[in-house]
Amino acid sequence: MTSNRLIDMHAVQVFIAVSEEGSMSGAANRMGISQSGVSQMVRQLEDELGVVLVDRTTRPLTLTAFGIALRNRGALLSDELMNLKAQVLDAGRGVKPDLRLGLVDSFAATCGSMLTRRLLGQVAQLSVRTGLSPQQGESLLRRDLDLIVTSDPLMDISDVIRYRLFTERYFVITPTSQQQKLDSIEDIRALANVLPVVRFNRSSQVGRQIERHLRSLNVRVPNRLELDNADALTAMVAEGIGWAVTSPMCFLQAMPWVDDVTAHLTPQLSAERSLYLVARRNEYSAFFADACESARAVILDSFLPRLKSLGKGVEDLVKLDEGDTREYF
Secondary structure (H helix, E strand, C coil): CCCCCCCCHHHHHHHHHHHHHCCHHHHHHHHCCCHHHHHHHHHHHHHHHCCCCEECCCCCCEECHHHHHHHHHHHHHHHHHHHHHHHHHHHHCCCCCEEEEEEEHHHHHHHHHHHHHHHHCCCCEEEEEEECHHHHHHHHHCCCCCEEEECCCCCCCCCEEEEEEEEEECEEEEECCCCCCCCCHHHHHHHHHHCCEEEECCCCHHHHHHHHHHHHCCCCCCCCEEECCHHHHHHHHHCCCCEEEECHHHHHHCHHHHHHEEEECCHHHCCEEEEEEEEECCCCHHHHHHHHHHHHHHHHHHHHHHHHHCCCCHHHHEECCCCCCCCCC
8 A cells, every 4th residue: 555655765776676686685785785685675665666677586686677666767767876976065165066967958059159168157967958949848857957047937936036037928931932022910810721720839839829929819720830949841832832920039940941931920810929048046046046047148149140140030039137136936
C-alpha cells in the first residue's frame, strides 16, 4: 500500500547498485552493508511504492518495468544528490553555478548566441536546450532546467519568478504576388476566402495564441498546413502557398525569406505575445537579476537593431517594459 512518506534516497541508491550489479550480494559488497540489509531496503521501496521492482526468479536479477523506471529516474536524482553538498559549499564561497538554460526556439535562433556569450562569464558550466514553450515550462517544473526564456509565464505556478523581456504584436505576411493591402480585419477575412492560411503548429504556444485570436475575430479558415518553425512557415508564404500570422521575433528567425513576403501591420489585428525569463523562486536569486539584465541588453543591442535593418517596420510592434529591470513577479 502506498503512502505519502518521502522515498528514502539511500534506499534508492542501494536499489541502483542492485540493478547495476545484478545481485543483492554484489550490491552489498559495493555499498558496504549486509546482503540482508540490501534485501530489506529493496522490500521497503516496493512496500512504499506498492509495486514489484525486481524479478527474483531470474539470475542475475532482472528489473520489472517499475524497477527500470525507478533506476532511470533514481540515477539522475542520485547524481544530483551526490553533487548537492559541493554545490552548496561552492555557492557559499561565491563560486559560479552550473546552469541549465532552456530557450524557446524563436529566441534561441535570434538571440541565443548573444545571451549565451554573456552568461558564460557568469557560470561555471552552461547547458542550453531549445524547444517549444510548453516543453520548457515542464522541464523547469521537473527541475531538468534552471532558467528558461519562454512565452508561457506559468501564471498558475506560485513558486516561480518571472521577468517580462518584451511584448510583440502579431502581424500578417503574404506572398509578394498578393497585391491587396490588409488595412482591416475585413481585408484579412477576404484574403482568407481566396488564399489558404499557413499555421504555426497548434501544439506550440504561439500557434495556440494565433488560433484563438483568429477565431475571436471570426476569421475562420480550413486547417490545411501546419509547421513547427518560423523558417519553414515564412518560406511557404514566400513560395505563394498561403498567408500567415507571425511575430517580429519569428520574422527575424526567418530572415532569408523576409524579402520575398509582404508584411501587413494591420492595427486591428491587435494580438500579441510576451517573452519572459522564468526561474524557480528563491533559487539563483542574485544570478537571476544578472540574467535579466543580460537578456534585456541583448534585446536592446542586438535584436531591435537587426529587426530595424529588415526595413519592414516590424520593429514598431515590439515594446519593452519601462522602468527598473529588477521588477519581477
